[in-house]
Amino acid sequence: MLPAFGLYTHIQANRRRSALLIAGLFLLFYLMSLGLALLLRAATDDGSSPFEALFLGALRDCLWLSPPVTALVALWVWCGFRFNGFILGLAAGTQPLTRRAAPRLYDLLQNLCISRGMAMPQLRIVETEASNAFASGTRPEQYTITVTRGLLDLLDERELEAVLAHELTHIRNDDVRTMTVAVLVVGVISFVGELVYRGLRESSGLLDDSSDGKGGGGRALAILVAALFIFVAWGLSLVIRFSLSRRREYLADAGAVELTKNPDAMIAALRKIAGKGELEGVPSAVMELCLDNPRSGFADLFATHPSIEDRIAALVRHAGGRDPGAVPSAA
Template sequence: MSYYSNTYDTSPRRSTPLRGGGWHRLGNALKTTVLLAGLTALVLLIGQRLGGARGLAFAGFFVVVMNFASYWFSDKIALAMHGAQPLARHQAPWLHDMVERLAARAGMPTPRLYLLPTATPNAFATGRSPKHAAVAVTTGLMELLDRRELEGVLAHELAHVRNRDTLIGTVAATLAGVISYAAQMLFWFGGSMLSRGDDEEGGGLGGALSQLGLLLVAPIAATLLQLAVSRSREYGADATGAELCGDPDALANALLKLERGAEMMPYDRAPATSHLFIVNPLSGGGVMKLFSTHPPIPERVRRLREMGGGRAW
């Protein structure tokens, strides 16, 4: 299999040093710390409400195990969930060359390339570090974008790897999933737990209401904590990716195409990983937009147009 060939300007782009160094990395680290601390606290709180001191200890052990698994196997987990297959060089040599050039400009190892067999145009990056990273593109992406736009998308994904966004995204998704699952357990097995809470705390109706509040608030709080960082990471990857490829307008054009493609052909194979993709693969409007893992495409495009001098292609 060999993917379509298209005219493409291979002349060198500007090679100015990428921004997003010291202060950007520090800000990203602080946001990551707040996110993980908040999600971990929610897991421990639910564990305590489910089983007292024993539940708290179990929740702490569970968080450590899940974070360990997410750290060491995040790339394999994400790729397996979507049925991604390795994309060999002979299948798309020009694509491998493009990724190698971008990785060299970013001063990082070349990530492995994978293909997702779906017509929905999208892409994501995963891995715990630049040395253990992978970038996956869909067949729909390869067919929809020209090479200039495709380079912008790949630069965005490499920016996520360079900014260490891929690891925190996987860990956050894992913890958020644990919180949602624990809340469901509290809902289905809440009767005995409420009785235990009443006996221990003498709360009566108050104890029951506090359990109900935790049931309702915990998943929402977990989602909001995750979104607060996920959205800012997308803006950061757009900016770094635009500098990396030297063509902000190409990335802006690609985002507009990908948004339309996702609306026409939503992709919901693994909703928990929707935040990994360059555009939200899930369909949803109205109130659901408030809980989107991605910032609005028009705002992302506006910022990129400003970087590119306001040109529209």
């Protein structure tokens, strides 16, 4: 979380940082491709080739495979950009929310958009008691803010305005576009990584060198190095994806305060939704787009969002907000 002064400088810096991280994701994809090529060379070798020959062969394979691999990744990302709204709607079970059904929500969003000269996103709803919201879309005609029924029932008008401002900031900062690319690329890397892991676990015999001694253990070493490349690419892609998610939440909180001039409302909204945002049956990729993602990982390293406590502390420290403390649980 950063002070309002200089916020746009931090937003620009985060965009540059995000662009570098996205570029890093694509480089990891090529690292995984090299690992796959080396693994294929080793699996089809009779055990007589030294490691150097297998590795150089895999490098040659990658060179001529790079254009079609790049084209396939580009096609995959394009399809994701084109149909992400439809896919998200199916995954989260969203429905259109009309002005007649939620006039105050429409008025709040319209006023925020007018204040920043933005086109008004579509509004959709998930009929669940969970309290959450997320922004989606990769171009203006797709931009959508989705809220849950639980969120509408739980928050008052000023808190709803803060949540809408938070999601609008994600749209203004191109967060939804960045996360769409990250989810698509990491999804492919994770899928391939899991396939390789299962394949190696079920085919441990590949590590047995059947050479006559000339290979010097080349096939076994090639398989180990290939697995290392693939699993390093897999692990780093997850770290990059989670890093992108965590940083953007602080900036979106700051953007909400900048839009509403009311840090207390953002703090109150975060306090109320804490522990109530889990959307049952919704994929983790969708939860990463949400206002809060209660799912977290080992030692908080793989948590996709900063904790509610950390976000509130940042709002108190940098935006002058007042924390009312945890909201008592309903009896």
